[in-house]
Structures are given as structure tokens and as C-alpha cells.
Amino acid sequence: MNDNDDTIRREAPTRRDYVKYGGTVVGGGLLAGCTGDGPESDDSTSNESSSEESDAADDERYTVDLSPVGKVEFDAPPKRVVAFDRQWIHIAYELGHGDAVVGAARPDSLWFTLHETLPGVSIDLDGIESFYGDQIDKEVLYEIDPDLIAVDPLRAPTLEGLDESDIEELERNVAPFFANRYSWTEGYDGDETYTYYTLFDLYEKFGEAFEAQDRVAALREVDEDLTETIHSDLPPEEERPTVMQVGYYDGEFYTYDIEDGGIHTRHYREVGARSAIRETYGDDVPFEFGTAVDFETLLEIDPDVLIQASSLFYGDVEGVSHEDTVEEVSEHEVGSELTAIQNDAYYPGGTPYAGPVAYLFYSELTAKYLYPETFGEFPGLGEIPEEEQLFDRQRVADIINGDI
The missing domain is CATH 3.40.50.1980 (Nitrogenase molybdenum iron protein domain)
Known part of the structure; x- marks a missing residue:
């Protein structure tokens, strides 16, 4: 790709242009006109009409x-x-x-x-x-x-x-x-x-x-209200539990850095989460994030709260469930000693690659995982009582369905 070209607009007519404009692409431009055995058209009238149509098309274009x-x-x-x-x-x-x-x-x-x-x-x-x-x-x-x-x-x-x-x-x-x-x-x-x-x-x-900027603005307002709701009731930092997001597979825990930047850790920032890994090691983490650690290393970190990546959606994957994962870890000799296992605080998490609506849920759920006494416990997906919901479901549904 040409680094000096900051646009990927296609300048020459393509196969798709011919389909889109009914084969009227000529010489890199769009010409309105007619062919056949009918009366000859006035060139000036034709050109004027073509120019007006071109101007109208230009007015409709946006970048x-x-x-x-x-x-x-x-x-x-x-x-x-x-x-x-x-x-x-x-x-x-x-x-x-x-x-x-x-x-x-x-x-x-x-x-x-x-x-x-x-x-x-x-x-x-x-x-x-x-x-x-x-x-x-x-x-x-x-x-x-x-x-x-x-x-x-x-x-x-x-x-x-x-x-x-x-x-x-x-x-x-x-x-x-x-x-x-x-x-x-x-x-x-x-x-x-x-x-x-x-x-x-x-x-x-x-x-x-x-x-669809109106939908963006409306959903942004819901998100801002949710953030304000959570932030207004956060406990002091020293009273917040430590948390670690993992991906447990085949006896190992793949690690995530919940304090790094980017969208995928947004919900942890929204709820003021304390990283169990950082609390244990500071800046001298002895493994690379994204790699796997064993049960003994996880026990050394011993987070108050464990969150299993993507397991909110395990119900969509045949033969896999979050409950099975928790049971397997809890039956392990070392896993059973984890604080999160002993306190029933190994929760299902979402996939990071999701849209803004999913992140509303992620922030709400993470607030409940970390601060159940403040925001209410997590009773199960789709089971949160209306009075304990932290954002307006009906409002979000209306936005998705076009009732802005």
C-alpha cells in the first residue's frame, strides 16, 4: 500500500462501478444520456442535465x-x-x-x-x-x-x-x-x-x-450515565479486591494485563479494578502477558477475584460451560486453595472483541463481581433484577431498534 496516499478511494472505474451504475461509467466519470434510435437530444441540454446530476451526487458524498x-x-x-x-x-x-x-x-x-x-x-x-x-x-x-x-x-x-x-x-x-x-x-x-x-x-x-451519528450519541449518553453511577459508589482503592483475568485451558492459565491500555481493558478501568498481578509483582512481572502460567504461579498471585475470558459465551459453544471450568479448577489440589475458588469468585467474562453494547454489560458485570455489597451480586446472565441493573435495558434496546 502506498504510504503517501491517505485515501483508498478508487479513482478508476471498477467492476463494481459498472454494476452499481448500470454500465454508464465512461472514461472514469459518470455520464447520463441515452442511446438507440430515438430523437437526437440537444447536447447542451444533455450536458446541463448531466452536470446537475453530477453536482447532486457530489453533494451527497461524504468522507x-x-x-x-x-x-x-x-x-x-x-x-x-x-x-x-x-x-x-x-x-x-x-x-x-x-x-x-x-x-x-x-x-x-x-x-x-x-x-x-x-x-x-x-x-x-x-x-x-x-x-x-x-x-x-x-x-x-x-x-x-x-x-x-x-x-x-x-x-x-x-x-x-x-x-x-x-x-x-x-x-x-x-x-x-x-x-x-x-x-x-x-x-x-x-x-x-x-x-x-x-x-x-x-x-x-x-x-x-x-x-447513524444519532445512535452513537444516544448510546454514548447511556455509557456516560453508567460510568457516573459506578464511579459515584466505588469504595476507597485500598478496600477494593484484586482481580485477574485468565483463560484457563488444559491445566494452564493464560494471562491478561488488565492495566494495559486499549479498549479491551476498558471495563476494568471503569470499575477501578486493582490488578492482582501488579499487586504481587509490581513492574517486575516474571512472565510475559499472553503466556500461560501454572497452578502454583496462580496461587502465588492468589487474586481475590478471577474472571475467565469469553466464558459468558460458552453457552454458544457446544460441550463447553463456565461451570465446567470452575469445577475443574476447584478439583485441582492447588486450585482448591485459591481464594477466588474458596469464595465462589471465579466469574464468567466477555470477549474483548465486541461492540459498545457488550461493554455496557462488561462494566456492569465487573462492578458486581468486584463490589457485590455495593452493586448487587451477579445471579446469572439475564437474571439481574431490574432494581439492581446499572443501565437502562429498555433505552439500549430502543436505540438498537431505532427509537432514538
């Missing part, structure tokens, strides 16, 4: 500037969207454009479980086609024929099946890439300039693309 993509020009909200990471699909549905989603890497693991606990919200995922098997299938992308590819162009070369030449080809022949993946972890390590966005600033970029 969204998103790092690392640059400036992308739209003439209407995207009608056919594909995405690799599930958060972009969440966002499309939350912006009222779920019907635009026609392709996903794994349509069976989009995880709208939390959304569907909202009153009157149902998510229809029928008809979403997979373009990913062992790798990205570029030819399937051509067949799906999207007008927006929700993949970060700097992440795309890390995916099996795409290299930089493939990205340039798809931008030229199919659709622009449009996403910013590394704001989730603030972990981009390349040479290009990269802007990290907050969750709602990034949501705003997609709101601009879909011309």
Missing part, C-alpha cells in the same frame, strides 16, 4: 477519516459489509445496519448473547456467508461483492491468505478496507503512523460511515 485507512469517500451508507473481527459486525447491528452484513470470518461465533437479553432485541444472522476456512478466501470475497471490507488494512497482512498485493487488489476491484483493530490492545508495532481511539470515538467513525 470519513479513519486511521490507519485514511480518508474514505461514501455516497451512501454501505449496503454490503464483510468483517473479520466480530466487533465490526456488532457495531453494524448497533447502528441499525445489521442487514448490511453479508460476510464474516466465522458466522457461527459472532456472540450476540448479551444483546439478546435486551427487551425486544433479536439478531438475525441468517444469510451471512463465511469467507474464511483455513485462510481468507479472496475469491469468495469477490463473489460476496461487498462495498465495505471491515478489516484493518495493517492487520490484514497478518491473516492467512492475504498479503499487501491482495489488499491493493481488493481495494481496487471490490471495496475499501475500513477498520482500526489495534485500538483494542494499543499494540501496533509497525512503522506506520497509527492512531488509537477510545471505544466511542471509534464507534463514532462507523456512525459517520453509516450516517
